[in-house]
Every structure is written in C-alpha cells, then in structure tokens.
Amino acid sequence: MGMQVNTNLAANNAYRNLSTTQNALGKSMEKLSSGLRINRASDDAAGMAISEGLKSQVNGYTVAARNAQDGISVVQTAEGALTQVHSMLQRMRDLAVQGGNDSNNDDSRKAIKKETDQLTQELTRMSEATKFNGKSLLDGSTAKMDFQVGADGNASNQISVNLSMANVKSIAAELNGGDLAAAGTKFDIAAIGAVGGASTFTSTKGGVATTITTANLGAPGAFTSVEGYADALRKDAAFSANFTVTVEKDANGAGTGISVNAKDGGTLGTTSAGTGISAGTAGTALTGTGLDFSTAANAQASLNLIDTQIKTVSDARADLGAVQNRLESAVNNLNVGKENLTAATSRITDVDMASEMVSFTRSNILSQAGTAMLAQANQSNQGVLKLLG
Template sequence: MRINHNISALNTYRQLSINNMMAAKSLEKLSSGLRINRAGDDAAGLAISEKMRAQIRGLEMASKNAQDAISLIQTAEGALNETHSILQRMRELAVQSASDTNTAVDRSEIQKEIDQLAQELARIGNTTEFNTQKLLNGTFKGTFHIGANENQNLSLEIKDMRGFALGVVGDVTYTATGTVTNTNSSFSDGTYTVKYDSASGKYQLVDSNGLVIATSADGKTYTATADATSTDKIVFSDKVISGTITIDTTSNEATGTATVDNKRLEAGTYTLDAANKKLIDSTGQVIGTSTDGTKYVDAAGNELFTLGAAPTENITLEVKGIDVSSASSANNAITTINKAIETVSAERSKLGAYQNRLEHTINNLGTAAENLTAAESRIRDVDMAKEMMEFTKLNILQQAATAMLAQANMQPQMVLQLLGR
C-alpha cells in the first residue's frame, strides 16, 4: 500500500475528467443544435458542410437575381405595351388620312397628332428605367447571374424601341433662307406652295391660281418657268420639298422649310447653337456636336444629320412623326407602321419567353437549395434524440466517477490501521 501516489484516485479522476469533457461537448451540441461546432468535432465533415453552405447561399442569391431580372423584364414589357397602343393609334390615323374624303387641312390636323405620338414614343424609350438603367433606348445589354457558381448566367439585349428605330419619324426640317436671282422679273413677292409632280419627277412651285412658276429636280434649285431661256432661280442649301416658299424680291431672299436626311434623331424640337456648333434638345441637353457646322454627331460619333451649309445664327430644327400629309404618303405609312407593330410584338414575345424561362429557373434553384440544405443538415446538425441519450449516459458516468473518486480517496486511510498496530 502506498500513500504518495493514489493510483486508483488518479485513474478515477482521469475518467471523471474525460466524462466531464465529453458531457460538456454533448451539452454544447444540444444547446447549439449542431453536431459540428468546431473543426475538431469532424474536420472532413466541416469542410464538406462549408462547401455546401456556400452553394446554398449562392443558390438563394441566384434566385433573388432571377426575381430581379423578371422585375426588369416586366418594367420593359409594360412600357412596350403602351408603345403598342401608340402604334395602333398611329396606324388608325394613317388609314384615316389615306382616304381622300379628307382635305389638306384635315390631314394637317391628323399630322399634328402623329407628331405628338412620335414624340411620346421617344419619351417612353428615353425614360423607361430599372434601377437607373435605361431599357428601351437600345443601350441595355444585361447579364443576369442565375447560378451559384461562376459563368452561370443569362444574357439579354433589348432593342431600341423608339420612333426612329421603328421607322415612324420623319426627316429633319428647319426654316431655310435661299437666294433669289430675279434678273428677268420671273418672281413676284408672295407665298407659293411646293408640290411634287410624279409625271415629270420634279418639284413645282405653284401660285394661288395653280400656275407653276418654277420647277426643281432636286428641291434645292428652283428654276423659273416663265421663259425657257430664263436664268431666274431660287437656290437653297438643302431640299425644300414640302410646305410653302415665301419670296421677297426686295431683299432677293426666299424662305421655306428645308429637309435633310434624319440619321438618328427622335421626334421633337431641337435648337442648333450655330456659334458653339451644338445641338440642344427641348430639355436643354446637348445631344450633338459638329466640327464644321454642317455634320452633327452624337457622343458616340454616330451621324445625326448633315446640313448643306453651316448656319450663321441659331436655328430651330424639328423632327415630325411619319408623314401622312397626303393620300400616298399615308398609304405608305400604313405599311411602315405595320412593320413597327411587328417589331414591337417580336420584342415583347422575346421578353415574355425570357420571363417564363426565369420563372422555371427560380423553381429549379429553390429545389436545389432545399435538397442541398437537407444534405448539409445531415452532416452539420445534431440528432437531438441520440445526443440526449449520450448526454444522459455521460451524466450518469459523471455521478458514478465522482462517487468512485470519493471511495478512492478513502483508501490511503487504511494505512493508519497498519501504523496503529
């Protein structure tokens, strides 16, 4: 018998310490609900679980991304619904104007509504946004990340749905001043109407009596018809092919509505700052610049229009809606607007298809996240019933070890009996 080292007590204490440590771990698992609270609990299981957690959170965020993408598509598609309504009304007006029961004044009033509708198409295209991103002006090219891992995405491009892209806006017009050569007194002061003669293929300048006083092949130079050898003419820098021309023989000047090809401008009214060579829209925003005063380009370098000569003072430019000012032009407008309606229909159909696809994507992401969560739970979460059994066992072992430690501590007192004899 030894008193310096109580081996039984040491052994019992060691077992009690182990029981205490195991009971503490079991209690931690029961209180947290997790089987793995630290890497030491299951190093491999922890690594697998964290990888699964990354996938689960990625899938959940991808589902949110897909929902946001649907919201974006719905915003664009809702705006295109109104675009469709505008085009249908424009077509209705074109059909009305194509009938010769209308007078020139009637068609002029119809044209006014067409012009306003064309401007509204531009406004819708320029202002429809989602999270400050413009959707319908042809600049949106988005990529939606709809997966938990890299490169799991979906790309969407929305075409330009404004009036110019749809072909329902006219040319650029402005009030131009031309020079008058009146050596033979072929022209008199007054206002004359510009008409197109399909038989001769020339533009005619007609007075109030219906008499043709000048003709032009290109709309820029009108030559007097009073005398076959006459050199009297009116010269504009750009085509004047519609409206009226006013002649002032005192100053040898004529004014008319000049027309230049519209390359990209939407319907509306613009101011050309001749001194600074800038094109300003109705909101005061600079949308075009020029180096020579004739060719104007946008910020991306795309040509907007080109004038025949640089103006010396500020002028007002106007872009109207599709021309319905005559029966023939209105008839042509019907076909053009039909194509525009088909274009918008195709874009809306595409957006609808994307939306349906994304709804299926969300369903799939939800299913994948659920299954991965179940798998991660089996690895990371504790089985409460089983762990409670383990904790109860360890609790009993703790009590037993404590009792046995008390007994082991009593053994050295037996030595006193030997010393007493």
C-alpha cells in the first residue's frame, strides 16, 4: 500500500468507529441516568406507543380509585344518618305500643304525641342537614349519584348510588300528615259457645283478593271466651301469616268480638268469618292526620304507619350497604389492575441496569481504545517527512 498524505484511511476508520462507540456510550449513560429504556420514540417506537397507553390506564385507575373512595364516603354519610333515623323510628314505635294501652289517660296520650312530634321535626331537620360536599343526601333532591370507577368512558365504568329510598323528608311528612289505615274490621260475637269450625277471612289490595281459611279450630262450645278464640286464630299458620287479631271488650273488660287487620294493608271483607260470628264492620280511615294516639285503635294504626317507615329505612340501608360493598370491591379491583398495569409498563420502559451497565462498560473501553487508535492513525503518516528530509 502506498503512502498518502491527503487521505488517511486508517484515521477515518478509527474516527467512524469512535463516533459509533461514543453514540452508544451516550445512550447508555442516558438510560442509566434516567432508569428508562425508552427515553424517546426512536429508542422503541412500538414500545413507546404501548407504554403511553398503559400509563393512561394506570393514571385513570388511580383517579377512579379515588372516585370510588368518595362514593364510599357518600354512602357512609347517608347510611350513618339513616342509623339515627332508625333509632328515632324505633322510639316512636315504642311510644305507639304504649299508646295502644287503654290505661293511658288523655294527658298521657298528649305527652306521647308531643314526643313523637319532636322526633318527627328532628327527622325533617336531619333530612335537610345531611350533606356531602354541599349536596343534600336525604331530602329527596338527589335521587341518584353516579361515580366514575373505571378508566374508560362507557356505562360499565360507572356505579350509581340510589338515594331515592333514603328520602327522610318524605318519611317525616308521612308521619306528620299521612293517612292512617282504617282500624281493623270488627266481628261481633254474641255467644262464644256458638263459635266453632274453620274461619274464613278475605282481604283485597290493589284489586287482588286474598282469601284465607283456617284449619278446624274446634267444635261449637270448645271456646269459653273470645280471648280463647283469638288465641286459636293466632296459632293458625295461614291466619297468622296474613292477619293480626285483637279482642274487642266492653266497659267491664269482657270480650265482645274481634278486630282483624290484614298485614299487607289490604281492606278486609265484612262477610261473616264463620259459625257464631256476625258480619264485620269496617273501620274508618283517618286522612291527613299523621300519627294519632288519642285512642288505642288510632295508636295501633299509627304503629302500622311507623312500621311501614321502618321498613322503608331498612330497605334504603340495605341498598346502601350493598352499594358500599360493591364500591369497596371496585377499589380493590382497581388497585390490583393498577399494580399489574404498572408492572407491564415497567417491563416495557424500565432499563435493566445490570445489562445496560455491561453495555456501558464495553462502550467506555471501546471509546478509550478508539481514541488511542485515532491518535496512532494520525501519527502513521509522519514517516513521509523522513523521505523528504
């Protein structure tokens, strides 16, 4: 090979290799300093696109978990208030049971009414005061609240909390001015010795009639008192599943007949229930009075009204409890999903430090060697000067 001065092929080759090594060394230093395998799209275009999509899901899951926690807080706020509503309704029920006793005089009944009025007012106040972030929960103004518990924009990523059944303001209004069901249908019994055989009762609700016939309660003469006949009715499975019975008494405390109520709130028929029992007389409903304890019969009707509201609150609390469990499950699922997606993103974007350190060490050594060889190549043409000397 001849000796040239204008072109130093050895130096050019060394320079090219040194430039490649320096680029590799720079990328290794960038990856080691950032901890990321992908610092720009050119490092891995497909991996960058996948990782950004995964990051969107991870960030969405993080926010969705916070949303679900907010939902749990809303449910706990509403359910906690309903716990107190239940306590007040139970106290009202106790008072209604007390009011059903004819040992109460007028002053006692007025005292019972005063306490229930105060409790009803507190129910109204609670319904207006129970709020979350300024939104009322129990006054009926917020029927439903939707919570975004997923990272995507479709219906399956939302959970709805139904607050329509938790309308405490409506419950208070019903207790304060609702209609009391009619007193039970009364069946007079002129001679208890004539009562015997099976008894039949029919109630109608929503246009649907339900007829119940008891078992044979005994032959005529089997009962010595109206109380005994009422006890026999209570022990009959078919009757007790659908009706309640109380004994009507005269001024001397002697039983004169029975009063029967349908448990489903239906209207009881007045047809004679059986042998020795006269045709019934339907009770009169009280309209717009709310709770009334002026008589034992009205106290019983008030008791039924309170029981209806207790059931309403129980249903609302059960629904809220079920939704809270669902939200908690959603949070757990989001946390698991976030963990797995974060791991997937890490496998794509994070650098293997040990492997990259091997590459860095190799490039560093090659860089030093390339620099030395470039210096040697630049000196290789110095021999031409001796030919000229």
